[in-house]
């Protein structure tokens with residue numbers, strides 16, 4: 001049991017170190033790290049299934065969650081589909 005805890009601690013330390021190294025490799029951290037890192041992401045429109053660049057899409061808020069759509073039309077369709085359920 002003691003050995004297990006030791007491994008657990010080693011794993012945690014290793015994980016933190018790994019995260020730190022990965023962060024330093026990816027460049028200086030910005031205030032809104034999450035957003036800037038995800039901006040160049042290719043994401044999928046939940047309405048039509050098209051893949052598109054996040055910054056080119058339309059941002060919609062559904063049930064408090066931010067969802068990205070390829071176009072305003074898909075956003076509206078998605079909202080209508082949800083309302084119809």
Ligand SMILES: [Zn+2]
Nearest residue numbers: 045048070074
């Ligand atoms: Zn779409």
